[in-house]
Amino acid sequence: MARPDDRPLRRLPQLTPRKATLERCVFCPKLCRSACPVSNAEPRETLTPWGKMSMAYFVANESVPLSPSFAEPAWACTGCFGCRDHCDHHNDVAGTLFAARSALAQAGELPAPARRVLDRFTERAAALGKVAADPRVGPSVDASARVAVLVGCEHARRGTEGGADTVRATARLVGGKVALVDVCCGAPLLYAGDHDGFVRQGARIAEALEGRERVVVGDAGCAAALRVHHAAAGVTMPAPVEHFSELAARELGKLGRLDGALGDGPVRWHDPCQLGRGLGVYEAPRQVLARVLGRAPDEFERRRADGRCSGAGGLLPLTMPDVARGIAEERLADHERSGGGTVVTACASSLRSFQTRGARVLDLATVVLRALDAADGARDRQTATTGDGA
Ligand code: SF4
Ligand code: SF4
Incomplete structure (x- = not known):
């Protein structure tokens, strides 16, 4: 009826x-x-x-x-x-x-803040083109490589450690150089209110991925844009899209132990909304952290499917800055109630929001890169020991 x-x-x-x-x-x-x-x-x-x-x-x-x-x-x-x-x-x-x-x-x-995002989108997305010039990532990059990496423009425009480490760690995990994707996933357009522009951006990124074996994405928000929102809009990617944590979890054997190298106290995983509820990826980052810590990572009171948002998504820090701040502070209060220490995440926006509020926060890629170094160091020591004994 x-x-x-x-x-x-x-x-x-x-x-x-x-x-x-x-x-x-x-x-x-x-x-x-x-x-x-x-x-x-x-x-x-x-x-x-x-x-x-x-x-x-x-x-x-x-x-x-x-x-x-x-x-x-x-x-x-x-x-x-x-x-x-x-x-x-x-x-x-x-x-x-x-x-x-x-x-x-x-x-x-x-709203005016959303209009500004649309007006500045081209400038923001252009930051991805500058990642290759970063001396930290240059040696890991080859435009003809089969595996592509999308750092995400939030990392790219700020030149973050997490963005550079995503490229360097991915190259080492796949055992060769990687190609950089210099096209934005279009998420800022979707969030601001330009769905047609978002779909056009999806077509551009699909074109950029033609011929690649797969694309590894550093920022959980970009991974969800490609796997959830572009898929819902009917834009399919020509290569599998995986989040960095999924790659790292497949290559656990390459990671060494980081005894105390992440600072004193607990090391707590913050489930990015886009990675957890968005993509259903809860285990991979925990497996990675368990490997490098030699124990299960510490947890927030509210975690996994019940994990709380950092307040940094969907342009909320621009459209409702006070509310976004309140959400971030509540998440960090949960962190302190749970024992404090270091937060590890894989969302560039959350990372920045938490760091701005004085929390010690690391991107998962930074942790993985240090664990790759630790494994290399252990191998070198083993070789030296064997050589001494020869
Ligand atoms: S539970 Fe929430 S999301 Fe579901 S129908 Fe009701 S208001 Fe909508
Ligand atoms: S911010 Fe609120 S309305 Fe938006 S997806 Fe999250 S729970 Fe739903």
């Missing part, structure tokens, strides 16, 4: 394929509300997954005006998939809110 008020989404017709997904939330008793980092940090009904989906739905079917107060909740989402994993329908809230951002932007409602 048709709903009593089954109006078409006339104002935002681009959301028609998402109508059933939106309605699931609109008519739901908000079973996922405790999972949303945004409405937990700022407890307003409009910021719950239900509220954000309802606002987009009611703008689309012309029940409320097209105005900033009804449009902007669509940008109040980190894309963490927390609600989806707490929903009996496994409802795709993040993907639908990203689609709503695009439809709202086309209708003329685009």
Whole structure:
């Protein structure tokens, strides 16, 4: 039977394929509300997954005006998939809110910070072209190599240790040089509200991957953009896409022990939302850390599928900086309650957010590179010992 008020989404017709997904939330008793980092940090009904989906739905079917107060909740989402994993329908809230951002932007409602991201996208993405010039990575790179590496533009534009170490460690794990992908995955376009631009970027990156054996991705956000969001948009990659942690977990035998080299105290794994709930990769990074530590890594109270967001995704630090800060501080408070020490992660945005707040944080690639050095050192010592004894 048709709903009593089954109006078409006339104002935002681009959301028609998402109508059933939106309605699931609109008519739901908000079973996922405790999972949303945004409405937990700022407890307003409009910021719950239900509220954000309802606002987009009611703008689309012309029940409320097209105005900033009804449009902007669509940008109040980190894309963490927390609600989806707490929903009996496994409802795709993040993907639908990203689609709503695009439809709202086309209708003329685009928050100023998101507009700035779109205006500066070309400049931001160009940073990937500079990675090859980094003296730390140059010796690991050969444009004709079969294995490609996508560092991610968050690493690239800041010239981070984690970005350089992703390239160097991947080359050593695969036993040869690697080619650098200098095309952005397009995630900033998706998050800002340019879905068509995101799809075009997917076509560009697919072209860049033609002929490669596979691509290893350093930033969990880029890996999810390729494997989840581009796949949902119908863009398929011509080579398998794997996250760096999955490669490292396959090559555990190459990693040495890092006794005390990661600092005093606990070493705790922060599940990036895009790697854990996004790609379902929970074991690989834990296997890597267990190998290099000689014990299981320390854990947050909230971990794996229940792991909490860092607040750094979906452009939230730009659209709602105070809320993003509150989410990050809550995650670091969990870290301190759990015993403090070093956080290891594989999300460039989380890493930066935590470091900005004074936490000791390392990218998983940095840990792996040190473990590769440790294995080499152990081999050299063994050779020297054997030589002495000869
Ligand atoms: S995501 Fe699921 S649980 Fe949450 S409001 Fe929507 S339908 Fe309800
Ligand atoms: S994806 Fe995360 S931030 Fe977005 S509405 Fe769901 S729980 Fe909230």
